[in-house]
Amino acid sequence: MSGRVEGKVAFITGAARGQGRSHAVRLAEEGADIIAVDLLEDIATAPYPLATKEDLDETVRQVEALGRRIVARQADVRVLAELQAAVDQGVAELGKLDIVVAQAGILTMGSNTPQAFLDVVQVNLLGVINACTAAAAHLGPGASIILTGSTAALLAGSVDITGAGGLGYAHSKRHVARFGHDLARVYAEQQIRVNVIHPTNVDTGMMDNDFMYHAFRPDLENPTREDMIPSLETKSPMGVPWLSPHDVSEAVLYFASDAARWVTGQQLKLDGGQLLPIGNAGVPA
Ligand SMILES: NC(=O)c1ccc[n+]([C@@H]2O[C@H](COP(=O)([O-])OP(=O)(O)OC[C@H]3O[C@@H](n4cnc5c(N)ncnc54)[C@H](O)[C@@H]3O)[C@@H](O)[C@H]2O)c1
DSSP, X not given: OOOTTTTOEEEEESTTSHHHHHHHHHHHHTTOEEEEEEOOSOOTTSSSXXXXXXXXXXXXXHHHHTTOOEEEEEOOTXXXXXXXXXXXXXXXXXXXXXXXXXXXXXXXTTOOSHHHHHHHHIIIIIHHHHHHHHHHTTOOTXXXXXXXXXXXXXXXXXXXXXXXXXXXXXXXXXXXXXXXXXXXXXXXGGTOEEEEEEEOOBSSTTTSSHHHHHHHOTTOSSOOHXXXXXXXXXXXXXXXXXXXXXXXXHHHHHHHSGGGTTOOSOEEEESTTTTOOSTTTTSOO
């Protein structure tokens, strides 16, 4: 039986680990070849380590183990020329481009400086715009662009009140949401689709780190992952502390596949009910 994205080629930013790796593997399982990029170095205002070359090598290993091809490159999403070179080389090797998953991101929460605000906006917003720009000349009818926002884009009073870095994160994600909406309008006539996924907390290196343990458990001297989990659960009416990267990949796969061929401009909340409105706000009466 053929896969749900059989024969398609997907370009994924931030693919060395976390959600990006999960998307690469899930799309490969369903028959896609992959163009993968990642920064492979740290950013000073992000209070946790970013992915390494070994991480990207592991993504390559997992995709190739499925019998799919992958072109993996070091590239900084803040630098259009680096992304353009990676996409062009990937398309030259794999033949075409059908799917863009623009999802590389950082969280500079905890740094209350202008640089922390600017760094996260550069990566999370400019990086998404650059990924779409680098892909543009290669896309045709039937192509699918998927952007990763966050519930932070839709929820006032969460990370945006934690200082300049947190405000930058929420700012970047709000603008990713709007950019996705407007790009969907721009591309509709060409039958190219654009959708945005807004996950709540996800179990990746962005959440599973010492800085976050302390942020969620300031009452403990040396909090651990296990100490943080009960605090995460209280944010979700369904009692789910965080999603697995695989949960998000299932949504990416749907938007990438022809099952969603007339679905565009969506803002999908993947939030365990976190944003369910109380009363009738935003809901048909
Ligand atoms: N983890 C969460 O709780 C959560 C929740 C909602 C949304 N998100 C979003 O999901 C996306 C994926 O994050 P994740 O959870 O997999 O975290 P992650 O830290 O595991 O993965 C992010 C990846 O992006 C890469 N990256 C960072 N800056 C880059 C740059 N300038 N150029 C290229 N690559 C770069 C990192 O090296 C890393 O591999 C991000 O946009 C994030 O904001 C995460």
